[in-house]
Amino acid sequence: MIYTDNYAYMPDLETPRLRLRKLQMRDAADIYRYSRDVQVARHVLWEAHRSIGDSRAYLRYMLRRYRNHEPASWGIEWRDTGEIIGTIGFMWIQSDNAAAEVGYSLSRDFWNKGIMTEALRAVIAHGFGSMNLNRIEAQHETTNPASGAVMRKCGMIHEGTLRQRLYNKGRYVDVELYAILRKDYSDKRR
Numbered sequence: 001m002i003y004t005d006n007y008a009y010m011p012d013l014e015t016p017r018l019r020l021r022k023l024q025m026r027d028a029a030d031i032y033r034y035s036r037d038v039q040v041a042r043h044v045l046w047e048a049h050r051s052i053g054d055s056r057a058y059l060r061y062m063l064r065r066y067r068n069h070e071p072a073s074w075g076i077e078w079r080d081t082g083e084i085i086g087t088i089g090f091m092w093i094q095s096d097n098a099a100a101e102v103g104y105s106l107s108r109d110f111w112n113k114g115i116m117t118e119a120l121r122a123v124i125a126h127g128f129g130s131m132n133l134n135r136i137e138a139q140h141e142t143t144n145p146a147s148g149a150v151m152r153k154c155g156m157i158h159e160g161t162l163r164q165r166l167y168n169k170g171r172y173v174d175v176e177l178y179a180i181l182r183k184d185y186s187d188k189r190r
C-alpha cells in the first residue's frame with residue numbers, strides 16, 4: 001500500500017550537507033532572503049516574493065498542507081548554519097498509480113554545488129524506500145537546463161517534451177518531462 005499521509009510521513013531526511021525538515025513560521029526570513037530573487041523564481045510557478053509577508057503567506061500555506069496531510073515540501077536546511085536555503089517536495093501524489101511529482105528550488109548563493117542533486121536523491125530514496133511509490137516524475141522548463149542536469153544525475157529518464165505545456169510569467173513554455181521508476185532505482189542500486 002502507498003503511504004500518502006504526508007504530514008505523518010515527512011520525517012527529517014539527513015544527507016552529508018543537508019537536513020530536509022518541515023518548514024516553520026520562524027523560517028520566513030530565510031525563505032524571503034532567496035525567494036525575492038527573480039532569477040530563482042524565473043522558471044517556477046510562483047512569483048518572486050515582494051515582501052516578507054509573501055514568505056509568511058507561503059509558510060502558512062505549507063503548514064496548512066502539513067496539517068491536512070496533503071503533499072508538501074520539506075525545507076532544505078544547510079546543516080552548517082541551520083539556514084533554510086531552499087525547498088523540495090511532492091506537488092501531487094496519486095495512490096491509485098503509486099506515482100508522485102517532485103519539485104524544488106534553491107537559493108542562488110548555493111547553485112552549482114551539487115546541493116539539489118543531494119536533496120533530490122534523498123527524496124527519491126524516501127519515495128521508493130518508505131512511501132512505496134512506483135514512479136516519481138519531475139518537469140522543468142526547456143529553458144532551465146540545470147534542472148534537467150539534476151534530474152539525470154539522480155537517475156531520472158527523459159520521457160519527452162510537452163510543448164507549451166505551461167503558461168508561466170506571460171508566456172507559453174515547453175516543458176521537459178522526466179521520471180524514475182522503482183525498477184530503474186533498484187537496477188541502479190544492484
Ligand SMILES: CC(C)(COP(=O)(O)OP(=O)(O)OC[C@H]1O[C@@H](n2cnc3c(N)ncnc32)[C@H](O)[C@@H]1OP(=O)(O)O)[C@@H](O)C(=O)NCCC(=O)NCCS
Binds near residue numbers: 043113117145146149
Ligand atoms: C535548478 C536548480 C534546482 C539546480 O540546483 P543546483 O543545486 O544548482 O544543482 P546541482 O549543482 O546539483 O546541479 C546543477 C547542474 O546543472 C548544470 N548547469 C548549471 N547551469 C547550466 C546551464 N545553464 N546549462 C546546462 N547545465 C547547467 C551544472 O553544471 C550541474 O551539472 P554537473 O554537475 O553535471 O556539472 C537551481 O538552480 C534552482 O533552484 N533554480 C531556481 C529554481 C528552479 O529553477 N527550480 C527548478 C524548477 S524545475
